[in-house]
Amino acid sequence: MLLFSKTDMNTISSNLQLAVQHHRANRLAQAEQSYRQILAEQPDHPEALYALGMLAQQNGQLAVAEQFLSAAVQVQPDSVKAWFSLGNLSLAQEQFSQGAIAYRQALALRPDSLPIYNNLGFALQQQGLFDEAINYYQKALELKPDFTEAEANLGNALHAQGQLSKEQQIYYAQLNHQLGVARKQAGDLKTAVAFYRAAIALQPDLLDAHYNLGVALQEQGDFEEAIISYQKILELNPHNGEIYFKLGKIYQDQNKLPEAIAAYQQGLKLTNPQYLKAFIAEPGTEKAEEVPITPELPQGEVIVRNYKFPKIPAVAASEKKRPFWSVVILAYQRTDYLLECLASVLAQWTGEEEMEILVMDNASTPPLFDLVNAIGRGIVSYYRNSQNIGLVGNHNTGITLSRGQWIHILHDDDYVLPGFYSQLKQSLEDCSDSVGAAFTGFDNIDEKGVFLSKGDIFYWYGEDRGIIQDWLSQIVVTNPLRPSAIVVRRQTYERLGGYCSELSDLNGWELCKRIATFYDCWYEPEILACYRVDTSWYTNKMSNKLFLTGNHAVFLRRAIEITESYLPTDFCTEITAKARSYNFEYILKRRVIIPxxxxxxxxxxxxxxxxxxxxxxxxxxxxxxxxLTQDEAAPLRDEIAAKLLAVPGENIPDNIPTELKSPQTAIAP
Known part of the structure; x- marks a missing residue:
C-alpha cells in the first residue's frame, strides 16, 4: 500500500482541480496530461482513472476507455458513476451482455436510479430478454411515470412480443420519433437514428420519421442508408420535391454528377412551376454547344473622395424591362457544390422579368458550362472568362454584366434558403432611396452542410429588422457579414464603384465600409442564407501564402487606410483609432501565430x-x-534578439577608462 505525505496529497488535489478545469473547458490534451501526472504519483487514483476513461471515450478510443474504467471499478468498486459509465461504454460497442453486468452492479449500489433501470432494460432487450427488460422499464416508470425514454423502450419491447394494438403502435411510434428529434438536437445522432428506426418499425408509413432518419444518416455520412430512407419517402409520396434535393446533395457529395443533375432537375420541376415551364421550352440537345465567352467590357474609374475604384457603368437603355434581382454566381474549377448553389437559386426563380441569374466562370479548365446548363438551361446566363482575371475582377465583371435593380453575389459553395429573395424584395421594393445595401441573418455550415453556428450579425442586432442606426461605427471596426447574405442596389455600385482592385483580400469588408459611409443599410434578421466554412481552416491557413508571408496583415492595413480616405472628417479620427486598436489585437492574438x-x-x-x-x-x-513574453512567442523573441545583436555599432576603443578622472584646472601663464 502506498503512503502519501500531506504535501503529496495537496499536489495531487491541485493537479486534479487543474485537470477538471481543463476538461470542462474542452482542453482535452491538457486535461489528459494533468490526469496522467496524478497517476504517475498515485497509480490507483480512482478519479483520475475514471476521468481518463471518459476522456478516451470522448476521443473515440473505446478500448482505452474500457481499460481505464475497468481499473476504476477495481480500485473503487462502490463507484456508481464508474459502473454506469462502463455499462454505457459496453452499449456503445454493442457488448450488451457486459453492459448488463455493469448496470446490475450500478443498480445494486443505487436502486433508485432511473437511467440505470432504463439502460439495463435496453441491454437486456437487445439480447432478446424481453420479459426482464419490460420488468426494469416498468420499475423505472413506477419511480417516474413521465419517464419518456423508459416508456418508449417499454413500447418497443411490447411490440417485439406482438402485444400492442394498432392505436398503441401509432402512439409509441410518435413517442420514439419525438425522442429521436430531441437526441438529434442534442447532437447524439447515433441514438436519434435508433429512435427513428424504432418509430418506423412501429409505423412504417410515418413520413417524418423516414425523413429525419435520412437527414441523420446523411449527416453521419452513411449515404447509402440515407438514400434508402429518402427513396422510401418517394414510394409513399412521389411528388415530394424536397426529397429530390436531398438526393441531389448526396449524389453531389459522392461526386456522382449525372445522378445529382437528374435529382436536382426533378426536384426543381416538382417545386417550381416557372422552372418546369422554362425547362420544357428549352429542350436539350445532344449536339455540343459552344461555350459562351465573356464579352469585352469598358474599363474606367470612379473617384470617391480621395481614392479611385473600378467603375460600374449604368445599364444601357433598352425596351426590355429590368429585373428586380441579378444573382451573380462566381465559379472557378470547383464542382463540389455548384449544383446545390444553383438549385437553391433556381428554386426561387419566378421568371426573367423578376430575376436574372449569371454564372461567371473564371476560366475553369474544363469549362463548367455543361454542368451549369444541365439544370439551368434556358434560365441561367453563363459566361466564361478567356483568362483568369482574379476574384476581384470576376466580381466586377459580373456586376457590370448585370441588369437587375439589386445584385446578389453568391460564391459557388454557398447557397440561399427558401424565402431569401421574396422576403428581401418585400422589404426593399418600397424602401427609401437612402438604402444602398441589405443583408440577412445567415448560418455557418461545414463541408457537409451541417450547421456550425449562427453568423455574427445575429449576435450584434438580433431580431431588429430595418435600417441599422449605428452600422458605420460597427462595420468600420470589423466585418460580421458574409457574401451570401448581402445584396447591393446597382445604383450604389454605379455611384461608388465596384470591388477595390488593390485588395485581393478583405475587399468585401472595404466595400461594406464604403457603402455604409454613403448609404443606409437594411437588416433582415431571418436566417435566409448559408455560408460554408472550411473546418480544416487552420490547416488551410497554415499552407496559405497570404498568411504565411504576412500579406494578410498588409491588406488589413490597406483596407483601414483606404477607408480612412473617404470617412466623414468629424467621424474619421475616433472610429479609425478603434479600428486600428481592434485589428492590432486581432493580428496579435489570431494571425501571427499562423506563420x-x-x-x-x-x-x-x-x-x-x-x-x-x-x-x-x-x-x-x-x-x-x-x-512576446508568452511561450508561443519564444521563437520570435530569439529572432528579434539575434537581429539586435547583428546590428553594427560604432567603433568603441578597447581602453575605455573604468573611472572618471577629475577635470584639470587651467593654469594661467
Whole structure:
C-alpha cells in the first residue's frame, strides 16, 4: 500500500482541480496530461482513472476507455458513476451482455436510479430478454411515470412480443420519433437514428420519421442508408420535391454528377412551376454547344473622395424591362457544390422579368458550362472568362454584366434558403432611396452542410429588422457579414464603384465600409442564407501564402487606410483609432501565430511590422511586449534578439577608462 505525505496529497488535489478545469473547458490534451501526472504519483487514483476513461471515450478510443474504467471499478468498486459509465461504454460497442453486468452492479449500489433501470432494460432487450427488460422499464416508470425514454423502450419491447394494438403502435411510434428529434438536437445522432428506426418499425408509413432518419444518416455520412430512407419517402409520396434535393446533395457529395443533375432537375420541376415551364421550352440537345465567352467590357474609374475604384457603368437603355434581382454566381474549377448553389437559386426563380441569374466562370479548365446548363438551361446566363482575371475582377465583371435593380453575389459553395429573395424584395421594393445595401441573418455550415453556428450579425442586432442606426461605427471596426447574405442596389455600385482592385483580400469588408459611409443599410434578421466554412481552416491557413508571408496583415492595413480616405472628417479620427486598436489585437492574438507555428519567422515578423503600422500607440507597443513574453512567442523573441545583436555599432576603443578622472584646472601663464 502506498503512503502519501500531506504535501503529496495537496499536489495531487491541485493537479486534479487543474485537470477538471481543463476538461470542462474542452482542453482535452491538457486535461489528459494533468490526469496522467496524478497517476504517475498515485497509480490507483480512482478519479483520475475514471476521468481518463471518459476522456478516451470522448476521443473515440473505446478500448482505452474500457481499460481505464475497468481499473476504476477495481480500485473503487462502490463507484456508481464508474459502473454506469462502463455499462454505457459496453452499449456503445454493442457488448450488451457486459453492459448488463455493469448496470446490475450500478443498480445494486443505487436502486433508485432511473437511467440505470432504463439502460439495463435496453441491454437486456437487445439480447432478446424481453420479459426482464419490460420488468426494469416498468420499475423505472413506477419511480417516474413521465419517464419518456423508459416508456418508449417499454413500447418497443411490447411490440417485439406482438402485444400492442394498432392505436398503441401509432402512439409509441410518435413517442420514439419525438425522442429521436430531441437526441438529434442534442447532437447524439447515433441514438436519434435508433429512435427513428424504432418509430418506423412501429409505423412504417410515418413520413417524418423516414425523413429525419435520412437527414441523420446523411449527416453521419452513411449515404447509402440515407438514400434508402429518402427513396422510401418517394414510394409513399412521389411528388415530394424536397426529397429530390436531398438526393441531389448526396449524389453531389459522392461526386456522382449525372445522378445529382437528374435529382436536382426533378426536384426543381416538382417545386417550381416557372422552372418546369422554362425547362420544357428549352429542350436539350445532344449536339455540343459552344461555350459562351465573356464579352469585352469598358474599363474606367470612379473617384470617391480621395481614392479611385473600378467603375460600374449604368445599364444601357433598352425596351426590355429590368429585373428586380441579378444573382451573380462566381465559379472557378470547383464542382463540389455548384449544383446545390444553383438549385437553391433556381428554386426561387419566378421568371426573367423578376430575376436574372449569371454564372461567371473564371476560366475553369474544363469549362463548367455543361454542368451549369444541365439544370439551368434556358434560365441561367453563363459566361466564361478567356483568362483568369482574379476574384476581384470576376466580381466586377459580373456586376457590370448585370441588369437587375439589386445584385446578389453568391460564391459557388454557398447557397440561399427558401424565402431569401421574396422576403428581401418585400422589404426593399418600397424602401427609401437612402438604402444602398441589405443583408440577412445567415448560418455557418461545414463541408457537409451541417450547421456550425449562427453568423455574427445575429449576435450584434438580433431580431431588429430595418435600417441599422449605428452600422458605420460597427462595420468600420470589423466585418460580421458574409457574401451570401448581402445584396447591393446597382445604383450604389454605379455611384461608388465596384470591388477595390488593390485588395485581393478583405475587399468585401472595404466595400461594406464604403457603402455604409454613403448609404443606409437594411437588416433582415431571418436566417435566409448559408455560408460554408472550411473546418480544416487552420490547416488551410497554415499552407496559405497570404498568411504565411504576412500579406494578410498588409491588406488589413490597406483596407483601414483606404477607408480612412473617404470617412466623414468629424467621424474619421475616433472610429479609425478603434479600428486600428481592434485589428492590432486581432493580428496579435489570431494571425501571427499562423506563420509562427509554421516556422516562417520572416512572415511572423512581417505580421508584427504591419500590426505596428496599423497601431503604434504606447498601449499597442505595451501589448506587443507583453505578448512576446508568452511561450508561443519564444521563437520570435530569439529572432528579434539575434537581429539586435547583428546590428553594427560604432567603433568603441578597447581602453575605455573604468573611472572618471577629475577635470584639470587651467593654469594661467
Amino acid at each position: 509562427l507555428k509554421a516556422g516562417n519567422l520572416t512572415g511572423a515578423l512581417r505580421m508584427l511590422q504591419e500590426a505596428l503600422k496599423i497601431d503604434r500607440s504606447p498601449e499597442a507597443v505595451a501589448k506587443l511586449f507583453a505578448w
